[in-house]
Amino acid sequence: MDNIGExxxxxxxxxxxxxxxxxxxKGHPTVDEVYDGVRKKLTRISKATVYKNLKFLSQKGxxxxxxxxxxxxxxxxxxxxxHLICRKCGKMDDFQSEELFDYSMKIAExxxxxxxxxxxxxxxxxxxxxKEDTING
Amino acid sequence: MDNIGExxxxxxxxxxxxxxxxxxxKGHPTVDEVYDGVRKKLTRISKATVYKNLKFLSQKGxxxxxxxxxxxxxxxxxxxxxHLICRKCGKMDDFQSEELFDYSMKIAExxxxxxxxxxxxxxxxxxxxxKEDTING
DNA sequence: ATTCTAAATGATATTCATTATTATTTAAGA
DNA sequence: TCTTAAATAATAATGAATATCATTTAGAAT
Ligand SMILES: [Mn+2]
Ligand SMILES: [Mn+2]
Ligand SMILES: [Zn+2]
Ligand SMILES: [Zn+2]
Numbered sequence: 325m326d327n328i329g330e331x332x333x334x335x336x337x338x339x340x341x342x343x344x345x346x347x348x349x350k351g352h353p354t355v356d357e358v359y360d361g362v363r364k365k366l367t368r369i370s371k372a373t374v375y376k377n378l379k380f381l382s383q384k385g386x387x388x389x390x391x392x393x394x395x396x397x398x399x400x401x402x403x404x405x406x407h408l409i410c411r412k413c414g415k416m417d418d419f420q421s422e423e424l425f426d427y428s429m430k431i432a433e434x435x436x437x438x439x440x441x442x443x444x445x446x447x448x449x450x451x452x453x454x455k456e457d458t459i460n461g
Numbered sequence: 462m463d464n465i466g467e468x469x470x471x472x473x474x475x476x477x478x479x480x481x482x483x484x485x486x487k488g489h490p491t492v493d494e495v496y497d498g499v500r501k502k503l504t505r506i507s508k509a510t511v512y513k514n515l516k517f518l519s520q521k522g523x524x525x526x527x528x529x530x531x532x533x534x535x536x537x538x539x540x541x542x543x544h545l546i547c548r549k550c551g552k553m554d555d556f557q558s559e560e561l562f563d564y565s566m567k568i569a570e571x572x573x574x575x576x577x578x579x580x581x582x583x584x585x586x587x588x589x590x591x592k593e594d595t596i597n598g
Numbered sequence: 599a600t601t602c603t604a605a606a607t608g609a610t611a612t613t614c615a616t617t618a619t620t621a622t623t624t625a626a627g628a
Numbered sequence: 629t630c631t632t633a634a635a636t637a638a639t640a641a642t643g644a645a646t647a648t649c650a651t652t653t654a655g656a657a658t
Contacts, residue, residue: 370608391528408575424568431561437589438545445582452574507637
């Protein structure tokens with residue numbers, strides 16, 4: 325069994341493949357996208373298992389759940405980063421800026437009565453693809 | 462009829478009350494909270510109307526939809542601001558920092574192939590109330 | 599290696615937030 | 629006041645997410 329962490333849980337094939345998929349796939353897949361991806365290796369996996377494990381592994385800290393426009397997505401990128409979100413197509417890209425992260429956390433230190441442990445900035449706008457689609461047809 | 466905007470739409474009592482509620486209520490109410498609030502004035506309003514109008518008015522730019530932990534919430538605070546989100550109870554407070562907003566937007570200008578028009582930072586941690594609850598019982 | 603068992607899975611049913619439908623009502627312009 | 633497209637209320641339908649439960653399995657004990 326590959327060692328994928330030290331959490332107190334069974335390392336089932338289903339969990340290993342879900343985590344592997346999210347580590348390889350550098351996007352922010354939905355439940356269905358994870359399900360379709362993992363099914364290529366584990367053809368008999370149940371969607372209920374995918375749901376349960378995505379939630380479970382997020383609680384264990386092995387994945388992160390993100391939510392955009394009412395759509396639940398998952399990722400395994402634990403390098404602090406921000407997001408570029410397209411208002412048109414809903415695409416969500418990572419955007420890394422240690423500079424912004426440090427600045428934000430410094431400001432956060434001054435907030436009273438709220439212990440902050442993490443932060444993330446969402447930038448909203450129109451992606452390159454959608455801009456081109458608007459210009460053309 | 463109170464003038465609540467110039468958008469191309471009918472200013473029904475239902476819409477007027479929904480917007481009024483969200484402008485008075487300085488939180489981030491859920492659909493049910495808006496429904497309960499508005500029902501005090503319009504006892505016969507349908508929940509489907511609340512759903513439709515919250516979505517409709519957000520698209521018209523008169524409200525904003527925010528999503529935390531899979532829960533959809535609404536607000537009418539158009540002063541650019543950030544959010545403090547409690548990991549424990551899910552509470553979402555506003556946090557205004559023009560300094561952080563300006564800094565973030567300046568960084569955003571350098572991003573290629575993505576036209577950014579707005580941004581918001583989410584700070585995650587534990588709120589005062591939940592901290593006290595942990596210490597006590 | 600074999601046995602054991604709590605935990606996990608697969609299949610399916612259930613829940614419930616959200617959307618669709620449609621007959622009736624109404625805002626707003628003529 | 630009349631007209632009518634748009635909006636509402638009531639309700640049905642949809643579908644993402646969760647619950648249930650019989651069966652399987654990871655991992656520990658023997
Ligand atoms: Mn990301
Ligand atoms: Mn807010
Ligand atoms: Zn786009
Ligand atoms: Zn809290």
